[in-house]
Amino acid sequence: xxxxxxxxxxxxxxxxxxxxxxxxxxxxxxxxxxxxxxxxxxxxxxxxxxxxxxxxxxxxxxxxxxxxxxxxxxxxxxxxxxxxxxxxxxxxxxxxxxxxxxxxxxxxxxxxxxxxxxxxxxxxxxxxxxxxxxxxxxxxxxxxxxxxxxxxxxxxxxxxxxxxxxxxxxxxxxxxxxxxxxxxxxxxxxxxxxxxxxxxxxxxxxxxxxxxxxxxxxxxxxxxxxxxxxxxx
Amino acid sequence: xxxxxxxxxxxxxxxxxxxxxxxxxxxxxxxxxxxxxxxxxxxxxxxxxxxxxxxxxxxxxxxxxxxxxxxxxxxxxxxxxxxxxxxxxxxxxxxxxxxxxxxxxxxxxxxxxxxxxxxxxxxxxx
Numbered sequence: 374x375x376x377x378x379x380x381x382x383x384x385x386x387x388x389x390x391x392x393x394x395x396x397x398x399x400x401x402x403x404x405x406x407x408x409x410x411x412x413x414x415x416x417x418x419x420x421x422x423x424x425x426x427x428x429x430x431x432x433x434x435x436x437x438x439x440x441x442x443x444x445x446x447x448x449x450x451x452x453x454x455x456x457x458x459x460x461x462x463x464x465x466x467x468x469x470x471x472x473x474x475x476x477x478x479x480x481x482x483x484x485x486x487x488x489x490x491x492x493x494x495x496x497x498x499x500x501x502x503x504x505x506x507x508x509x510x511x512x513x514x515x516x517x518x519x520x521x522x523x524x525x526x527x528x529x530x531x532x533x534x535x536x537x538x539x540x541x542x543x544x545x546x547x548x549x550x551x552x553x554x555x556x557x558x559x560x561x562x563x564x565x566x567x568x569x570x571x572x573x574x575x576x577x578x579x580x581x582x583x584x585x586x587x588x589x590x591x592x593x594x595x596x597x598x599x600x601x602x603x604x605x606x
Numbered sequence: 607x608x609x610x611x612x613x614x615x616x617x618x619x620x621x622x623x624x625x626x627x628x629x630x631x632x633x634x635x636x637x638x639x640x641x642x643x644x645x646x647x648x649x650x651x652x653x654x655x656x657x658x659x660x661x662x663x664x665x666x667x668x669x670x671x672x673x674x675x676x677x678x679x680x681x682x683x684x685x686x687x688x689x690x691x692x693x694x695x696x697x698x699x700x701x702x703x704x705x706x707x708x709x710x711x712x713x714x715x716x717x718x719x720x721x722x723x724x725x726x727x728x729x730x731x732x
Contacts, residue, residue, distance in 0.1 A: 450642030452675035455682045
């Protein structure tokens with residue numbers, strides 16, 4: 374198995390363990406504003422996904438991601454199946470040439486687009502899109518504009534996702550089960566944004582292990598001062 | 607004939623809606639895809655895929671859905687289905703009844719059945 378495929382297998386296992394560890398916390402968040410099934414459904418689905426990718430024989434990174442996505446799609450009921458699993462399957466098309474900084478950016482953008490499209494959600498609806506959007510934007514800019522090393526770019530993306538999760542607390546839900554609560558949804562952290570952050574944190578930890586590095590200590594701010602003239606805007 | 611699939615969070619609701627629609631639907635193939643497969647409230651893409659396959663005789667399937675994840679899981683199942691299937695943007699029970707009746711028209715097409723299912727949104731009750 375190639376190095377990047379092995380890293381993706383390790384990432385799926387790490388996500389499965391983390392979601393299992395956070396299972397009751399996710400369910401508590403979901404009990405407040407939803408149907409209290411997020412922790413259980415996600416834990417079951419990712420555990421099955423970890424088993425499925427472990428059974429693959431000499432897979433490439435794309436096959437690992439696709440297999441994990443298909444398993445999550447089938448095993449996780451409700452909206453999380455299509456949102457997490459379906460989007461992984463769809464975005465895996467970007468990993469035909471394996472995982473590089475460039476393909477990772479394309480993967481992240483395609484994943485975000487699919488989640489937005491499938492859930493018909495935008496930033497500010499109190500959904501996982503609120504965590505994903507700042508993460509994907511920060512990752513893309515860190516790689517493409519700031520030329521940061523991939524691990525640092527990913528660490529910044531995680532910091533951005535964390536800010537996005539906090540953003541879901543004081544706003545009103547406009548999509549998903551929580552939207553039925555109207556104003557009563559204000560003041561609650563979105564479970565989907567939270568599990569999205571956990572997944573990203575595990576991707577970062579696994580990437581650091583894989584690169585034999587420490588997770589860099591960063592915040593989501595950019596190191597560069599924008600030069601509008603130079604950008605031609 | 608155009609077939610129908612009813613997707614609901616509740617297996618009982620899906621089966622009940624099929625029961626009501628079938629009374630008016632003659633030979634129309636109407637499949638229920640309710641619940642998440644483990645006896646729990648929810649929807650599941652594999653159940654919907656199986657229902658699509660069972661309802662499709664090659665003339666396409668109209669899919670009636672209830673809330674949220676029913677729509678998303680139906681969309682994914684339709685993308686994976688080898689054939690034509692369309693979600694009707696209408697109320698799940700009234701739409702299913704309308705569609706079941708529309709499908710019995712010898713000249714029915716996928717479009718005409720979807721149109722009738724969606725027209726159920728305008729049914730006046732008072």
